[in-house]
Amino acid sequence: MPEITGFAFPNDIHVTWSLMIVMYPYITGFVAGSFIVTSLYHLFDRQEFKPVARLAMATSFAFLLVASLPLQLHLGQPQRGPFVIITPNPTSAMAGFGILYSFYLLVLVLELWFVWRPEIIDRAKRSRGFARVFYSTLALRTYDLSPEAREVDHKAIKILAGIGLPAACMLHGYVGFIFGAIKANPWWSTPLMPVIFLLSAAVSGIALLILLYQVFARIDGRPVVATCVSALASWLWFFLILTITLEQLELIVMAYEKSESWIIISQLLTTRLAFSYVTVQMIVGGLIPLILLAVVVLMNRYLHDKVRNTLATVAALLCLIQVFAMRWNIVIGGQLLSKSLRGLRSPFEPEIFGREGVLMAIALFVAPFVILWVFDRVLGIEEPEGGVADGHGPPAVPPAGAPAGSHVP
Amino acid sequence: MSDCHDGCDSSRRDFISFTLRLTGGAVVMVAGASALGSSEAPKSVGEAYDWNEHLWAYLVDTTKCIGCGSCVRACKAENDVPEGFFRTWIERYVVGMEDSHVDSPNGGMDGFAPVQVGFVATKSFFVPKICNHCRATPCTQVCPVGASYRTKDGAVLVDAESCIGCGYCVQACPYGSRFIHPATHTASKCTWCYHRITRGLKPACVTVCPTQARQFGDLKKDGDPVRVAIEHDRVQILQGHLLTEPQCYYTHLDKEVR
Numbered sequence: 214m215p216e217i218t219g220f221a222f223p224n225d226i227h228v229t230w231s232l233m234i235v236m237y238p239y240i241t242g243f244v245a246g247s248f249i250v251t252s253l254y255h256l257f258d259r260q261e262f263k264p265v266a267r268l269a270m271a272t273s274f275a276f277l278l279v280a281s282l283p284l285q286l287h288l289g290q291p292q293r294g295p296f297v298i299i300t301p302n303p304t305s306a307m308a309g310f311g312i313l314y315s316f317y318l319l320v321l322v323l324e325l326w327f328v329w330r331p332e333i334i335d336r337a338k339r340s341r342g343f344a345r346v347f348y349s350t351l352a353l354r355t356y357d358l359s360p361e362a363r364e365v366d367h368k369a370i371k372i373l374a375g376i377g378l379p380a381a382c383m384l385h386g387y388v389g390f391i392f393g394a395i396k397a398n399p400w401w402s403t404p405l406m407p408v409i410f411l412l413s414a415a416v417s418g419i420a421l422l423i424l425l426y427q428v429f430a431r432i433d434g435r436p437v438v439a440t441c442v443s444a445l446a447s448w449l450w451f452f453l454i455l456t457i458t459l460e461q462l463e464l465i466v467m468a469y470e471k472s473e474s475w476i477i478i479s480q481l482l483t484t485r486l487a488f489s490y491v492t493v494q495m496i497v498g499g500l501i502p503l504i505l506l507a508v509v510v511l512m513n514r515y516l517h518d519k520v521r522n523t524l525a526t527v528a529a530l531l532c533l534i535q536v537f538a539m540r541w542n543i544v545i546g547g548q549l550l551s552k553s554l555r556g557l558r559s560p561f562e563p564e565i566f567g568r569e570g571v572l573m574a575i576a577l578f579v580a581p582f583v584i585l586w587v588f589d590r591v592l593g594i595e596e597p598e599g600g601v602a603d604g605h606g607p608p609a610v611p612p613a614g615a616p617a618g619s620h621v622p
Numbered sequence: 623m624s625d626c627h628d629g630c631d632s633s634r635r636d637f638i639s640f641t642l643r644l645t646g647g648a649v650v651m652v653a654g655a656s657a658l659g660s661s662e663a664p665k666s667v668g669e670a671y672d673w674n675e676h677l678w679a680y681l682v683d684t685t686k687c688i689g690c691g692s693c694v695r696a697c698k699a700e701n702d703v704p705e706g707f708f709r710t711w712i713e714r715y716v717v718g719m720e721d722s723h724v725d726s727p728n729g730g731m732d733g734f735a736p737v738q739v740g741f742v743a744t745k746s747f748f749v750p751k752i753c754n755h756c757r758a759t760p761c762t763q764v765c766p767v768g769a770s771y772r773t774k775d776g777a778v779l780v781d782a783e784s785c786i787g788c789g790y791c792v793q794a795c796p797y798g799s800r801f802i803h804p805a806t807h808t809a810s811k812c813t814w815c816y817h818r819i820t821r822g823l824k825p826a827c828v829t830v831c832p833t834q835a836r837q838f839g840d841l842k843k844d845g846d847p848v849r850v851a852i853e854h855d856r857v858q859i860l861q862g863h864l865l866t867e868p869q870c871y872y873t874h875l876d877k878e879v880r
Contacts, residue, residue, distance in 0.1 A: 214706070220724035222751075222798030223708045229789040229802055289787015289807025296767040296786055307766035307790050396864055397760065397796035552798050553880055555724055 216559040218484075219477075221551030225558070228548045232563040233287035235544045236574050238388045238410060239537055241280045243581070245385035245411065246418010247273035248321070248377060250445070255324075256374040261444035265426050269418075270328060271594050272425060273381070274321055275584035279577055281314060286568050286577075306391055313387055317380040324373035326351075327366045329592050331358055336592070385414045392543060399467075399474030399554070400481070400547040409459050413536045415452040419445055420532035423525050425585075433595055437522060443513050446525045450506035453532060457499050460539070477554045485549045485557055490542045498535025502528035668821035673775040677841040678814060680752065680828075680870040681848045681857070684879075686835035687748040689714060693827035693836060694731040700815060700826035707801045709812040710752040710827050715878050718743045722878050749879050750836055752827070753778060753799035753812035754860060754868030761791040761800060761811075770809065776841075776869055777816050782808045796861050814838070 215226050247269045253259040254266035262269075285294050298315075301308035326333075334356050337348035386407040392398075393406025423445050430437045464482075467475045482490050505528040509521055516524070545561050564570040588594060689712055697703060697710045712730030714737070716723040721741040727734065730748070755778045762770045762778060769785035772778050780791075785808035792800045792809060803810040815825035819838070823829070828838045839848025848871075851857065857871040861880060872879075 220713070220726070223711045223726055223729045224792075224801040225798045227707075227801060229792045284788075287788070289789075289802055290785065293767070293784065293786040296784060300767055300784075302765055302768035304763045305766040305768075305790070307764065307788065310766075391790075395760075395764075395793050397794055548793075552796055553724070555880070 215561075217551075217556050218558075219551075219556030220553055221556035221558055222553050225548075225551040225553065225556075228545065228558075228561045230287070230544055230548060231561070231569045232571065232574050233283040233569045235537075235540045236577050237280070237283040237287075238385070238544070239417070239540045240276050240283065240577065240581070241385050241388055242410070242414035242417045242536060242540075243276040243421055244273050244280055244317075244418075245381040245414040246416065246420075247276065247422060248381035248418070249415050250419055250422050250448075252374050252378045253448070255328075255370055256378060259444070261440045264430075264438045264441045265422050265445065267328065267596065268425055268429060268594050269422055270321075270325060271585060271588050272418075272422065272581070274325055275581040275588060277314075277318060277321060278584055279580045281310075282580075283574075283577055284310070286573060306387065306394060309387060313380070313384045317377065317384045320373055320377045320380050324370055324377055326353075327369045327373065330366055331363075332592050332597075334358060382411055386411045392547070397552055398547050398550070399472070400478055400550055401543065403463055405459055405463050406543075409456065409463070409539075412452055412456040412459060413539055416449060416456050416532050417536040419449040419452065420529035420536075423449065423529035424533075427522060427526060429589075429594065435595070437518070439518050439521065442521055442525050443509065446506055446509040446521070446528070449525075449529065449532060450503070450510050453499070453503055453506065453535075456539075457495075457503065460494075474554055477550055477557070481546060481550050481557055485560055486542050486546050489538050490546070494535055494538035494542055498531050498538055502531040502535065505531075666817040666820075668817075671820040673773055673820075675842060676775040678755070678776045678819060678869070679839055679841050679848050679852060680755070680814065680825075681837040681839065681851055681873070682750050682870065683835050683837075683873045684747055684749050684876070685874045686833040687712065687750050688833055688835075689730060689734045689748040690832060691730045691733045692830045692832060693750060694729050696826040696830040697812075698731065700818075701813070703810075704804050707803070707810070709799075709810070710750065713749045713751060713879070714746070715749065715876060716743045716746045717876065717878055724878070745876075747876065748835075749872075749875070750827075751797065751799075751860075752870060753795075753814075754797055754866065754870040755812075755814065757867035757869060759866055760794040760796070760864075764790045764794045766790065773816075777814050777819075778811070779813055779816060780809045780811060782806055782810075785809050796864050796866065 217226060250262060251266050251269035251273065254262040255270075285291050288294050297308055298311035301311065330352070333348055333352045337345060337352045337356070340348055389407030389410025392401040392410075393403055395401045423442065426441065426445070427437055429435075464478075467478060505524050509516065509524050509528070513521070549558050549561065551557070563574075566572060585594070691712060694708065694710055694712060697708075701709055703709050708729040710729075711726050712734075713724055713726045714730070714734050716737060716739050718739070718741045721739070723737065723739045723741075723743075725734075725737065734748075755772075755776060757772070757776075759772065759778055762768075762772055765771075765785075766788060767784055767786055769781045770778065770791050771781070782803075787802060787807045787809070789802055789809070792802060795811075800809055800811045802808070815823070815827075818825060824838050825836075828836045837848050837851075839846040841849050841852070843849065851873070852871055855873060857873055858875040859868040859871060860875075861868075
């Protein structure tokens with residue numbers, strides 16, 4: 214039984230939302246954050262992000278495929294999970310998940326298709342047997358790669374990115390809303406919550422891409438483009454400043470207006486969450502990367518590529534820890550605090566094995582990288598050098614259904 | 623470069639027709655009958671009970687509670703409440719000018735042993751707690767599938783057969799009245815003993831209370847003591863600032879109670 218300091222309502226000693234509900238915003242954060250990066254290129258034409266634009270989109274997709282699993286694993290009656298979509302209660306914010314998730318998935322899949330169309334067609338033409346059926350199905354039997362067709366593709370990509378960006382932000386802002394709109398819990402109930410979630414999503418997405426970019430560049434034997442790393446580091450710094458500022462503002466407002474909950478929340482932060490909030494979220498994951506990124510951004514032109522990459526990588530790793538700590542401190546921290554506002558329960562220790570255990574959380578975090586690897590094998594994340602349309606020669610045999618006259622020269 | 627006159631048209635036609643066929647196969651029409659506004663009465667209801675004829679309310683006189691714990695034990699027995707979880711509980715307040723002490727050992731089920739406090743206590747009292755069956759309750763608002771609902775006679779209930787066990791309602795209740803049942807993995811809470819009140823009985827906690835600190839009444843019945851008290855006495859509710867409109871009223875509530 215957990216120990217209680219002060220007085221907690223008897224049912225408040227149980228942590229109902231456990232590790233899976235920490236993983237859920239962590240994973241959807243990568244979905245939104247990666248999409249923000251890909252949009253910087255596809256929507257806002259920031260050319261410095263070109264080297265990571267496709268990787269970012271694939272990352273968003275890989276994490277999106279996993280995003281609903283923690284929720285499903287958390288449910289007491291998982292077989293009834295589809296009820297949220299089939300018989301939603303329109304007054305519940307949670308009922309919006311199905312709509313937001315499906316809509317974003319649709320937009321993202323469409324955008325992926327337009328972006329990867331040349332690769333799909335190339336592979337459809339080059340493969341045989343089952344692979345050919347697979348790729349020509351993926352190509353939707355359209356093999357037109359003429360400049361006019363590519364122009365249409367680019368327009369579609371831009372429009373979809375324009376729809377996808379707010380959709381991704383909604384998908385993650387909604388997670389913050391779920392917490393921010395619970396008036397029963399003063400640690401959650403603030404209109405800042407969706408904004409903080411969204412900003413920290415951007416932090417986690419950009420940080421992950423800094424790491425993934427280095428890894429993929431190494432695997433593919435490509436050089437790491439310095440301008441891309443600098444740009445990612447600048448934006449990471451920007452979003453980290455905003456995130457930490459808002460996280461602190463929330464506390465300062467509570468403390469300054471001496472809200473009724475401040476006494477218990479200040480105890481929560483300085484006792485139960487002293488390590489995960491003060492040490493990890495604020496110092497190790499906040500202050501240190503803030504300084505490292507300041508060095509990268511402010512002294513950029515004096516830095517050797519290796520130094521810049523190392524500093525950015527270390528800062529990115531710490532940012533990933535910061536965002537996880539933030540999710541933990543919100544989700545778990547909010548439940549260590551009794552709604553009596555008179556008591557705190559002892560720190561929550563997640564189980565190791567079980568459905569909501571640590572191993573499952575690790576598996577959920579690893580799964581998107583496996584999906585990314587498969588994605589790379591099936592479609593290739595990076596554009597082949599020289600482009601697919603020009604450098605690979607004509608297919609041995611035109612695929613069935615490919616109309617004459619639409620072949621790439 | 624490919625020639626794109628007739629070729630493109632046929633390509634476009636092929637593409638559209640193929641895509642429609644592909645997606646058409648995947649479209650599943652789901653009849654989305656919302657669970658909200660269901661007019662079906664809950665199960666385990668007395669025969670000939672008409673929920674349109676009643677509007678239940680609960681009244682606690684904190685000066686009468688002696689902290690014997692009978693109500694908590696009766697509730698556990700009547701509703702098979704799992705160990706470590708509570709549909710009702712009693713809080714003990716020991717209050718002085720400088721400090722206060724609150725406890726509820728095992729929900730008050732075994733009564734209260736004497737307590738020593740490190741300040742001069744000037745008053746002490748017990749406060750029974752249950753689900754407030756709020757009129758504007760956040761727990762039913764947040765339920766994503768409408769499994770939590772308020773009946774026409776004012777009880778807030780959970781349909782355990784459609785509850786998905788997400789725990790959102792547990793988080794949304796400001797009073798700590800809900801929990802996830804460890805056996806059914808669905809939300810559970812006080813029902814005002816709905817199976818009893820629809821058969822003309824009182825909730826178990828009210829029935830066993832030796833001092834009538836807990837009372838249960840019908841706001842649609844003229845002369846009902848609970849209705850009279852709510853109509854004419856000074857009554858309070860818990861956490862009124864949250865505007866949940868509790869239907870569990872208190873008399874003589876102290877400022878220390880939340």
